[in-house]
Amino acid sequence: MKDSSIQSFIAGLPKTELHLHIEGTFEPELMFKIAKRNNLTIPYADVDELKRAYSFNNLQEFLDIYYAGASVLIKEEDFYDLTWAYLTKVHEQNVKHVEIFFDPQTHTDRNIPFEYVLNGIYRALEDGQEKLGISFKLIMSFLRHLDEASAFKTLEQALPYKDKIVAVGLDSSEVGNPPSKFKNVFQKALEEGFLTVAHAGEEGPSEYIWEALDLLKVTRIDHGNRCLDDPKLLQRLAQEEMPLTLCPLSNLELKVIQDLKEYPLLTMMEHNLLVTIHSDDPAYFGGYMNENFSGIAIALDLSKSQIATLAKNGFKASWLSDKKKQEYIQEIDLYLLSH
Numbered sequence: 001m002k003d004s005s006i007q008s009f010i011a012g013l014p015k016t017e018l019h020l021h022i023e024g025t026f027e028p029e030l031m032f033k034i035a036k037r038n039n040l041t042i043p044y045a046d047v048d049e050l051k052r053a054y055s056f057n058n059l060q061e062f063l064d065i066y067y068a069g070a071s072v073l074i075k076e077e078d079f080y081d082l083t084w085a086y087l088t089k090v091h092e093q094n095v096k097h098v099e100i101f102f103d104p105q106t107h108t109d110r111n112i113p114f115e116y117v118l119n120g121i122y123r124a125l126e127d128g129q130e131k132l133g134i135s136f137k138l139i140m141s142f143l144r145h146l147d148e149a150s151a152f153k154t155l156e157q158a159l160p161y162k163d164k165i166v167a168v169g170l171d172s173s174e175v176g177n178p179p180s181k182f183k184n185v186f187q188k189a190l191e192e193g194f195l196t197v198a199h200a201g202e203e204g205p206s207e208y209i210w211e212a213l214d215l216l217k218v219t220r221i222d223h224g225n226r227c228l229d230d231p232k233l234l235q236r237l238a239q240e241e242m243p244l245t246l247c248p249l250s251n252l253e254l255k256v257i258q259d260l261k262e263y264p265l266l267t268m269m270e271h272n273l274l275v276t277i278h279s280d281d282p283a284y285f286g287g288y289m290n291e292n293f294s295g296i297a298i299a300l301d302l303s304k305s306q307i308a309t310l311a312k313n314g315f316k317a318s319w320l321s322d323k324k325k326q327e328y329i330q331e332i333d334l335y336l337l338s339h
């Protein structure tokens, strides 16, 4: 199939985003605009110079720049504008439903009130639902390089907002910060009725995926690439239909893989894993949903049917009602038949 025909097939597919850090959607142009109105400076002369700094050898090199970028977000309206810009962007990409992360500690540790962050993001999500028809769920992620006490404090801050936050997650520097470090705070979150997810097996070993399953009781694994090191784990993930939210362009940019052509997606599918495709931090890694789908589809020469399966897997792995999931899956089946 020609690249352009794959791209247009993907553009028209209904899609859902399940692995996205809202702070990772901060495009350089908006970053300069918000920095200026907050009387802050960015240590780069202009957008081009900033973009040239987006070259990473590993997760930590990215995180250092990502946290620096987020530090110009000060007011509620900044969080609103960030989220609204993201939603208008993915609306053009036929993204129907989003379940996105925010990292409160990145902001509360700079003395930005939790409510500014939450309310700014949430108001934009509500507007996105009303004006763009994009449904949503919000996931509060704990930073794993900080201690469990800080995560507990963050969970306490979220308790009055259980109607707005459906799940807790775990992100940031993985190696040396295993899921077990956050066992107690996840247990408390579960008791309070939150769903749980965790980044595991992106750079960290397959043992971290076991811990996320057994100790944090996750309903999805974010990334999970390293599951391929462990046949027993592969069996367990397949048996439980545990989704792995994969992010091809992120993995490429952070050198988790060296080339998209080496991406072990087909091996994962052969093991009956419920794999889904997402964008992680699109402003930093060069692409939103369509670019991640087409990047992997072109590199691996996927068929339209395989691409449609990936899109359907996204809805299956979401927290939409069974009825909504079925509607989207049917819509994708019909789309496949007519294209």
Ligand code: HPA
Pocket (backbone or CB within 6 Å): 021, 024, 059, 171, 172, 173, 174, 199, 202, 250, 280, 281
């Ligand atoms: O890919 C990621 N991994 C871990 N933490 C993150 N925070 C934003 N993106 C990431």
Ligand SMILES: [Zn+2]
Pocket (backbone or CB within 6 Å): 019, 020, 021, 171, 199, 222, 280
């Ligand atoms: Zn991520």
